[in-house]
Amino acid sequence: MKEFQIYDLESAPQDSKPLLQKSIKAFGSIPNLHGVMAESPQALAAYQDLHQYFLDTSFNAEEMTVVWQSINVEHNCHYCVPAHSAIAKAMKVADEVNEALRNKTPLPTEKLEVLRDTTLAIVRERGVISDEISERFYAVGYNRQNLLEIIVGVAQKVMSNYINHLADTPVDPQFAAFVR
Numbered sequence: 001m002k003e004f005q006i007y008d009l010e011s012a013p014q015d016s017k018p019l020l021q022k023s024i025k026a027f028g029s030i031p032n033l034h035g036v037m038a039e040s041p042q043a044l045a046a047y048q049d050l051h052q053y054f055l056d057t058s059f060n061a062e063e064m065t066v067v068w069q070s071i072n073v074e075h076n077c078h079y080c081v082p083a084h085s086a087i088a089k090a091m092k093v094a095d096e097v098n099e100a101l102r103n104k105t106p107l108p109t110e111k112l113e114v115l116r117d118t119t120l121a122i123v124r125e126r127g128v129i130s131d132e133i134s135e136r137f138y139a140v141g142y143n144r145q146n147l148l149e150i151i152v153g154v155a156q157k158v159m160s161n162y163i164n165h166l167a168d169t170p171v172d173p174q175f176a177a178f179v180r
Helices: 014-027 032-037 041-055 061-074 080-090 095-103 110-124 131-139 144-167 173-178
Strands: none
Touching: 014 032, 014 041, 032 041, 032 144, 041 061, 041 144, 061 080, 061 095, 061 110, 061 144, 080 095, 080 144, 080 173, 110 131, 110 144, 131 144
């Protein structure tokens, strides 16, 4: 397979340059994932939009981390697991939550555990979840809006996880401390 290029502001396709500027504004640099995605301005724009849409959901930082990391771990994403570990730390999510997600061990609350179980059921069963899963989800206080918002997170993570698998994206230095 042909290796993917990691673009910067000088080498990127013209239509990707403003998108990479947006990455710099948001992250202080161009994450390697965004540099890879710059090959297709449409892919990078879609990913950035999905990322913002997910940030704008009703989930708090802990719940966003549960959705993101559940999917990252399920997909064995060598890049996104450490990246979202760093992001979780920056979002002030307790280390015990992130470690439980990475290690597939129990989360500190039933509500977070149900969110992980529901997210994984959606991923594994391609959106077809059992009545038991949805009843547990609603019983702990989530609603239909939350269920749909998980799908936004799944869409975002499918893009990043799959692109990282295709490109074997190198982990950025700022995430390297979270690689195992």
